[in-house]
């Protein structure tokens with residue numbers, strides 16, 4: 001199965017990646033003679049597209065194609081392809097962060113590494129997920145490496161929009177833009193790859209609004225389904241201000257429990273599952289290495305490092321909570337989007353087809369203008385959360401606005 005098969009609805013992007021991979025092969029083949037430079041290949045790429053369109057997967061598929069030894073680049077069968085997709089190819093580094101920002105030190109260490117020759121003899125690849133989480137100081141560290149790259153190094157940056165990256169970087173990257181896939185394509189992927197029942201796959205693909213990762217979670221992870229159900233039920237329970245306050249608190253409590261359960265159960269494939277454990281473990285290991293026990297005195301020289309670790313753990317937790325709340329607000333927005341679809345008699349499919357009855361009820365209670373107002377109010381809540389406004393207050397205000 002080709003590495004591109006999971007890249008549903010992205011024919012244009014796939015074509016460009018395949019062209020570049022073919023050109024890259026001829027560069028590798030010609031490297032003993034003249035440096036054959038092909039315009040189809042570049043040292044720096046910027047993958048853009050809406051969340052869930054698969055931009056970081058697209059970057060990994062490209063990396064696989066560059067390191068593939070099969071007949072067609074990106075065969076998905078050879079050792080190179082398989083290692084890249086399993087995230088354990090020695091020539092591929094994936095820079096992702098669970099923190100709010102990517103640190104300059106981290107990028108600096110990758111930049112030094114980028115000047116080493118690749119062990120495969122082909123390419124050394126760095127994929128920076130969430131490139132928008134680099135602050136400008138960090139970006140400057142990267143700029144130099146992109147301006148004067150080692151001959152066999154390829155940088156792949158992923159972010160939602162081209163504008164997320166500084167112009168100096170942007171102008172040196174080739175852009176591959178991914179689009180929101182069709183709901184039908186996402187559903188088909190869930191059926192073919194994950195063995196999901198076609199009817200459930202369609203409900204999940206619609207409810208996720210064609211976000212591949214969310215669709216898969218909704219179809220295969222009962223907790224993800226529960227999060228959506230809790231959110232929509234909370235939304236429907238609100239009649240007055242008092243209800244909104246209660247519902248907001250209940251949602252936040254459920255989130256906290258969701259995080260705790262995930263930590264306790266160590267569920268495979270769930271990113272949240274081991275983060276706290278990992279934080280605690282890292283701290284303990286470091287205390288050990290320094291010959292300290294938790295009751296002992298900490299020398300000033302190591303104190304700052306310990307504080308940094310603790311801060312990082314806290315920031316990871318914060319980001320996890322914010323991501324969950326954002327997802328809940330998206331679910332609420334999708335409900336009013338459905339209300340509007342019904343009111344305007346557009347004949348477009350509902351996102352929440354399993355809440356059809358409630359959507360129709362609400363469509364009769366509100367005017368289309370009111371439905372739009374609620375969608376806007378929820379957008380505002382999402383903006384506020386990004387701006388670090390207190391979570392409980394934001395959710396209360398959001399739920400009050402949906403009455």
Ligand SMILES: [Zn+2]
Pocket residue numbers: 064067068069070073074075076077078079080081082
């Ligand atoms: Zn291959």
